[in-house]
Amino acid sequence: MLNKYPLIKYALYLVGAFVFSSVVQMLINAGNVSSYVAMVITYMCISVIAAVSLNLVLGITGQFSIGHAGFMAIGGYFSAIITKTSLFGMVDRAVFPDIILFIIALLIGGIIAAFAGLLIGMPTLRLRGDYLGIATLGFGEIIRVLFLNWQFVGGAAGYSGVPRMSTFVWAFTLAALTVIVIKNYINSSHGRACKSIREDEIAAETMGINTTKYKVTAFVIGAFFAGISGALLVHMLRLAHPTMFTFMLSVEVLLMVVLGGLGSISGSIAAAVFLTFFSEWFRDFGAVRMIFYSLLMILIMLFRPKGLLGSKEISLSLVRQGLSDLREFPDRIKKRFSKNTENGKGVS
Amino acid sequence: MLEQIIQQFINGISLGSVYALIALGYTMVYGIIKLINFAHGEIFMIGAFTGFYFKNGVNIYEKIAASSPALEGTFILYAIDVIVTLAVAMAVAAIFGVIIERFAYKPLRFAPRLAALMTAVGVSMLLQNLGIFFLGAAPRGYPQLLPTKSYEIFGAILSNRQIFILITTLLLILLLQFVVHKTRMGRSMRAASLDKDAARLMGINVNATIAFTFAIGSAMAAAGGILFAMNYGQVNPLIGLMPGLKAFVAAVLGGIGIIPGAAIGGMLLGVTEVTVSAFGYSMIRDAVAFAILILVLLIKPTGILGKNVREKV
Numbered sequence: 064m065l066n067k068y069p070l071i072k073y074a075l076y077l078v079g080a081f082v083f084s085s086v087v088q089m090l091i092n093a094g095n096v097s098s099y100v101a102m103v104i105t106y107m108c109i110s111v112i113a114a115v116s117l118n119l120v121l122g123i124t125g126q127f128s129i130g131h132a133g134f135m136a137i138g139g140y141f142s143a144i145i146t147k148t149s150l151f152g153m154v155d156r157a158v159f160p161d162i163i164l165f166i167i168a169l170l171i172g173g174i175i176a177a178f179a180g181l182l183i184g185m186p187t188l189r190l191r192g193d194y195l196g197i198a199t200l201g202f203g204e205i206i207r208v209l210f211l212n213w214q215f216v217g218g219a220a221g222y223s224g225v226p227r228m229s230t231f232v233w234a235f236t237l238a239a240l241t242v243i244v245i246k247n248y249i250n251s252s253h254g255r256a257c258k259s260i261r262e263d264e265i266a267a268e269t270m271g272i273n274t275t276k277y278k279v280t281a282f283v284i285g286a287f288f289a290g291i292s293g294a295l296l297v298h299m300l301r302l303a304h305p306t307m308f309t310f311m312l313s314v315e316v317l318l319m320v321v322l323g324g325l326g327s328i329s330g331s332i333a334a335a336v337f338l339t340f341f342s343e344w345f346r347d348f349g350a351v352r353m354i355f356y357s358l359l360m361i362l363i364m365l366f367r368p369k370g371l372l373g374s375k376e377i378s379l380s381l382v383r384q385g386l387s388d389l390r391e392f393p394d395r396i397k398k399r400f401s402k403n404t405e406n407g408k409g410v411s
Numbered sequence: 412m413l414e415q416i417i418q419q420f421i422n423g424i425s426l427g428s429v430y431a432l433i434a435l436g437y438t439m440v441y442g443i444i445k446l447i448n449f450a451h452g453e454i455f456m457i458g459a460f461t462g463f464y465f466k467n468g469v470n471i472y473e474k475i476a477a478s479s480p481a482l483e484g485t486f487i488l489y490a491i492d493v494i495v496t497l498a499v500a501m502a503v504a505a506i507f508g509v510i511i512e513r514f515a516y517k518p519l520r521f522a523p524r525l526a527a528l529m530t531a532v533g534v535s536m537l538l539q540n541l542g543i544f545f546l547g548a549a550p551r552g553y554p555q556l557l558p559t560k561s562y563e564i565f566g567a568i569l570s571n572r573q574i575f576i577l578i579t580t581l582l583l584i585l586l587l588q589f590v591v592h593k594t595r596m597g598r599s600m601r602a603a604s605l606d607k608d609a610a611r612l613m614g615i616n617v618n619a620t621i622a623f624t625f626a627i628g629s630a631m632a633a634a635g636g637i638l639f640a641m642n643y644g645q646v647n648p649l650i651g652l653m654p655g656l657k658a659f660v661a662a663v664l665g666g667i668g669i670i671p672g673a674a675i676g677g678m679l680l681g682v683t684e685v686t687v688s689a690f691g692y693s694m695i696r697d698a699v700a701f702a703i704l705i706l707v708l709l710i711k712p713t714g715i716l717g718k719n720v721r722e723k724v
Contacts, residue, residue: 196449201704357540360529
């Protein structure tokens with residue numbers, strides 16, 4: 064029945080996410096969950112937002128973007144400016160509710176990131192080919208250098224003293240919102256246009272799809288949510304620092320998308336959760352961890368160019384399929400050998 | 412004022428030479444397999460490090476000078492030292508380039524383009540982090556291959572290092588032009604970049620040609636790496652990131668896939684960048700290359716020397 068009224072359905076999902084995360088938050092506040100664990104699970108939700116938004120660009124539209132950290136930096140820094148200066152001194156934090164201030168900050172961070180995405184996307188996405196990759200790579204580096212040299216936000220020392228506003232409730236609810244928005248975008252006619260561009264750009268253009276428009280739209284939406292995730296990150300750590308948003312972060316997000324499968328939203332979510340957990344575990348092995356990540360990326364691309372799951376979503380039927388495949392595995396091997404004997408190959 | 416202009420021009424040309432050398436590799440690889448080789452900047456880094464270890468570890472100069480003291484300080488000895496160091500670094504980088512091509516790019520030649528690009532990023536990350544792991548992230552002083560001397564021209568100071576960089580670059584570009592236009596292998600390269608299938612039908616070993624292209628491109632990047640590190644004075648595992656990026660911009664600026672274009676683009680980018688920092692905006696010098704890329708893509712995506720080619724299905 065709910066499928067008839069999608070808005071109500073999604074509102075219910077959101078309320079569900081909010082209630083669930085509030086319960087967890089209560090456990091955190093009561094001290095049943097350590098603050099370290101709380102931080103890790105909040106970071107997982109932030110990674111989910113970043114990975115899902117990159118998946119829209121990379122997996123659904125098939126455009127190669129490796130500057131996600133740059134958009135996260137923009138969202139993080141600009142939202143931090145808003146909250147730390149209390150909207151440039153326009154509001155009094157003693158009376159003005161933090162929630163609204165944070166929402167304004169998130170929106171402004173996201174919108175500025177989206178605008179940056181528009182600036183890069185417009186010239187580069189007009190063209191076919193791989194210009195976006197280099198442009199976003201350059202963008203990510205240059206944004207970092209600009210923040211490093213911008214004294215207003217602390218330069219190399221970082222922008223510290225940002226109020227802690229990201230809680231698990233915020234991160235989880237916003238992650239749910241991101242997934243709902245992007246999932247709906249993918250299933251809309253826009254999303255189908257994006258998929259057609261991924262499959263064959265020339266064919267899509269021939270069918271009358273304005274490829275530039277859809278590519279830029281997807282890229283801007285991706286940048287917006289990347290900005291939001293950056294804003295959440297900064298308000299969790301209470302610090303915006305240029306070294307947080309290096310190329311390595313972009314690669315980590317890229318790996319989440321690749322690991323989960325290009326075009327698989329649930330895959331991205333699972334991979335974001337898993338990789339955040341893994342990163343946390345191996346935090347002390349900086350270079351080794353990155354060596355492992357890059358090897359993983361190369362190997363996945365060599366053997367499964369569409370990512371581990373491809374564009375499949377994680378679902379009960381997929382799990383059932385996987386289980387039955389596993390169960391059939393011995394049979395299949397047996398069959399192969401028996402076939403060989405039938406053909407006379409196995410018997411010498 | 413005039414001295415200032417000449418000075419900046421000299422500095423720009425010597426920086427641009429390095430960009431040109433790296434851009435050549437990008438352009439050749441892109442021309443033949445239509446792939447942005449993100450690992451090219453890391454090949455540059457490998458070249459710089461090979462030069463570093465060869466000069467510090469083997470040091471041909473000292474060895475020869477010890478056995479025949481008469482040669483010490485002569486031009487011939489410096490020339491031998493420089494040529495051998497460059498040759499070793501170029502050979503090592505060429506081997507790396509071929510290995511990377513064989514194991515990371517060749518299996519993906521018929522896969523979707525996205526997969527190859529991501530593999531390229533993976534290889535780049537891998538080499539960077541292997542560098543950090545084995546060589547350490549701290550920057551190290553780079554040995555000088557030549558004694559420092561400087562000359563004055565119209566009031567501008569020209570160091571012998573800058574002359575050396577320019578001459579080496581010009582010689583290498585001429586050599587490359589010769590290889591591409593006058594040799595059999597060069598002809599196969601041009602044929603393969605036009606149409607791989609047709610080239611194969613004509614009896615050209617396309618795989619060997621692509622491997623050869625990677626080898627030459629990587630060798631050029633290695634030479635660029637040594638020249639850059641000499642000028643920069645230090646070397647670290649992340650040294651290739653920014654020059655690699657900028658060289659790509661240079662390649663796009665000159666027209667990607669066109670060899671003289673890479674040289675022109677590199678020089679132009681070098682001069683522009685140095686001019687911007689001379690005006691006191693050294694903070695945003697890294698952003699200049701990026702702004703140029705956006706401008707080129709907006710105004711003439713095929714680059715200065717590029718012709719408009721229709722995409723065929």
